[in-house]
Amino acid sequence: MAQGQFKDGIVAGRLSQTQYSDNFSDLHPPLDRHEAVVEADRCYFCYDAPCMQACPTSIDIPMFIRQIATDNPLGSAKTIFDQNILGGMCARVCPTETLCEEVCVREVAEGKPVQIGRLQRYATDVAMEAGKQFYERAAPSGKSVAVVGAGPAGLACAHRLAVAGHTVTIYEAKPKAGGLNEYGIAAYKTVDDFAQAEVDYVTAVGGIAIEYGKALGRDIALAELAATHDAVFLGMGLAGVNALRAEGEDAPGVDNAVEFIAGLRQADDLASIPVGRRVVVIGGGMTAIDAAIQSKLLGAEEVTICYRRGKEHMNASEYEQDLAASNGVVIRHWQQPKRVVAVNGTTVGIELEYTRLDQGKLVGTGEVVTLAADQVFKAIGQTFDAAPLNGSGNAIALEQGRIKVDEEGRTSMKSVWAGGDCIVGGEDLTVSAVAQGRDAADSINRALLDK
């Protein structure tokens, strides 16, 4: 046990180096060749493949599994990449338990689905480790497309367009590409700098330039991009964070969970990341779960997630909730934050009010409980920041606070498409962002060919 483990306050270096590396190792170790072939043999190759219908990118799952079963991992990887060029990351981060594996007939019949995610990882890892590129670019079209944001949506869009022969420039505000793959996904889901390896793999097709540190609305205007390119794709994700709406939420010790995770993902040494002894995370989604588990793995002694509704209402899947519980995280339901308790400018607790549903509406009961906490994370959802669009002087219609698009991903502005978390109906999943970026690219391609 390292010395700092039971110190009060927000402290770095709570654990030994060995504990950090054990705690942040691969969540699901990769299958080896033999294990993959044996697992692939469990698939019934169903003619109606419910797994495939549940996949937002519609990967031909029975086909890629059959290719693994016949010891053809490269063919399998191509089947995956044809639909999802970020199939390697999706294999690691997709909540398969609520997508393909939930509906796998072997799950329905026996409660033990074919491990589709791990098989997908096996095939894509073989191809990426071999540096195998499956796509050749079409003859240059002479058209150029600007992509804003190098997250999953932007990268998937850029790859499809580059293959079609267009020249793509990605404008990325941050110093690295990958979006939340690089800055958000839990560290134990994507070890060994996989996000950057995938960016390199995707861009190796050619025809894609990334301009780092270039933010729309700050360094470039949308009108300028629209004037200098034949089309624009917006894949900007969600830059804003919802407020807690609790008294004292600006107290030191109250932090944004997404920023905490980004800091952790970028740290060269996990011992440099300070974490509270008693941590409370407010929220019910994947971000809340990830912040809570990673706090625990960094050495926090007590970690509690407080969610204002019931277990069944949480956005995090049951699997994610169980993962949190198995890491020692306590999840409390029907509690909403009321007041951050600070003494001499230091957070020492959080007061929560019990809630209930009254004719379908969430109301506070008036009963409160105070939990001791030296660190409180806000993980109550992110919001789209429309300011970079307004700066352009051009109108992009919004709906429910996000960009409104038609069924092809076209925005209200001519020659401008959008996809991923920033659009209405964005599902806040990596795989959905990839599907939307890919489909918008197909739409852009059709429009450019007609020009």
Ligand SMILES: Cc1cc2nc3c(=O)[nH]c(=O)nc-3n(C[C@H](O)[C@H](O)[C@H](O)COP(=O)(O)OP(=O)(O)OC[C@H]3O[C@@H](n4cnc5c(N)ncnc54)[C@H](O)[C@@H]3O)c2cc1C
């Ligand atoms: C903490 C956390 C954990 C998650 N875990 C999972 C998970 O396990 N599984 C899963 O499926 N999903 C997960 N998600 C959701 C998933 O990460 C997102 O749905 C996905 O990344 C969305 O992709 P995107 O391309 O739309 O946006 P992003 O990944 O957010 O990428 C947007 C990019 O645009 C850039 N950008 C933003 N504004 C500008 C601007 N003005 N100019 C230029 N560039 C700009 C950003 O820097 C970023 O690179 C998680 C999300 C969070 C926050």
Ligand code: SF4
């Ligand atoms: S549902 Fe399951 S068994 Fe059927 S094709 Fe898909 S992975 Fe194979």
